[in-house]
Structures are given as C-alpha cells and as structure tokens.
Amino acid sequence: MLPANFTPAYLRQLELLKIRSRRAFLGSRQGGHVSPKRGHGIEFADYRKYELGDNPRHIDWGVYARSDRVYVKRFQEEQDLSVLVLLDDSASMDTPSGSGKWQRAKDIALSFAYIALMQQDRVCVSIPSSGDQPFSSGPRAIHRIAETLESATVGAQYDFLSSAQRAISRVGFPGVAIFISDLLMPLENTIAILDAMRARNLDITVVQLLGPEDREISEGAMVAVDSETGEQLEIVVDQRLREEYRALMDSFNARLVDYFHSHSIAYVLCDARQPLTEFVVENLIRTGLVV
Secondary structure, X not given: OOOOXXXXXXXXXXHOOOEOOXXXXXXXXXXXXXXXXXXXXOEEEEEEEOOOOOOHHHEOHHHHHHHOOOEEEEEEEEEOOEXXXXXXXXXXXXXXXXXXXHHHHHHHHHHHHHHHHHOOOEEEEEOHXXXXXXXXXXXXXXXXXXXXXXXXXXXXOOXXXXXXXXXXXXXXXXXXXXXEEOOOOOHHHHHHHHHHHHHOOOEEEEEEEEOHHHHOOOOEEEEEEOOOOOOEEEEEEOHHHHHHHHHHHHHHHHHHHHHHHHOOXXXXXXXXXXXXXXXXXHHHHHHOOEO
16 A cells, blocks of 8 residues: 555656666666667667678668668667665654654655666665665565565664675675665764675665754754764754854865865755655656656
C-alpha cells in the first residue's frame, strides 16, 4: 500500500520523469538507457566494415552504392540502470520529534524508487539499520519497498558509517547513487560514505534535507542533546550565540558543497516543509538527475 500522499495525480507526474545518468553504464538487461555496448538498439552509433556472418539487414546499401564498399551500421544498445537510494536513518533525521524530516525523506526515497521501477531500472532503497535490501525491478516491487519504508524507524544505536559502506559494497553494477540525509554528522563520515560510492564508480547525487530547527536555534535557557550520542549540555542561547550557530552551519555546509563540486557530485537542498510535488517535479529537474 502506497502512502496517502502518493495520489494518482502525483504518480502520473512521476511517470513522466526519468532518472538520467551523466555517464553511460553497462546494465544487466535491456532497458531505457544508452549503454556503452554496441548492439541492436535504435540509436545509430557508427559504421564498420562488413564481416562474414554479419546480419545483411544491417548493411548500409546507400554507402555501398556511393563507394562500392560494404559497411554495416552499429547501434547503441539500451540497457537498464542500477539505482541505489541510500537513506540516512540516524537519530538526527527525526530531531526534534515530529519535525516531518524523516517522513519527507522516506517520501523522496519512494518517489525515486517509483521513477526507476517505471523506467525498467533495478533499484535498491537501502536503510542501513534495517539490514541488507535487495535490488528490485518491475512496477510491482514498489509495494514491497513502500512497506519497508513505512516500517523503518530512526534512532537505533548502531554504526551508521559502517552499515552504509556495507550497503554500498553490495552494488554489483556501476550506476546512479542517491544519498538522502541531513548530513548532520562529522564531515569525515559524509566524505567516507561518498568516497565509497566513488570507488564503486557510481554517479552520485546528494539530497540534503533540513528542517527549520536545523538552521536556527531559539533564544533562552535549554539543554542541548546530541541526538546521535545522547550527550547533554546546559546552555543559555542569546542573539550572539544564535549568530555563531548560523555562521558555523553556513561554514559547515560550504565545506560540503566545495567537496561536492570538486568531485562532480550533484547536490540539492530540500526544506522539510516544502511540498513533496514541488521538490520532486521542480527542484530535482534543475539538478539534471531527473528529466
């Protein structure tokens, strides 16, 4: 059963979209993406000299008439694409509780899965604390993925970095990787996850999902709790501290964006309050990940 906000109208919008890879990858079967492999696709690639055993239907008789030489046409084969959606399920993704950030992250992951399945691709929505998830294909797989996402929770005490790296290592074919996270973790952990994706020759897009509480803190006395470790600190927030926090967040994100740009990683920022349709149909198209 799909979530209530995956209405027929929204699904029709998703069916008009297609995940686009910036590079051509070899797939495992016929699909809708141009492959480096020369075969029996519909997109012309080049010519080569006729060899004994070639299919006569591929001879270009126009070239033969002009040059008295026999050449056959070669075509770009179209194959499927491997799509890994890695979903951050660490505690910060639902902090503060009820912020809507976790639910929005699951909705975005399910939207990617639906687009990929409808275009005959293989997709894995990986939630590290939920164990290894298989790659699936075919439209019917969306219901199993939806059930897995619906039952997934955040906040489990586990090593997210190691679990994410293990999920990435299971990718058998190079393809597209989409990392959905607030990125509110040590910078070196984010880089380690992305480096693992780069080592698998994946075309990477990062979707950073932030709520209003991630960008601003309120003034007054409070107990700050690290959602990942549980460590507590009593503080009094004034205007100066709010400005320092904002500056630190800006500096942290700037370092992330610099890393993305230097390693050709696509990046898009999502406000958890932004309507799902607006984000998927408008913001993602600007990144070039979907067309």
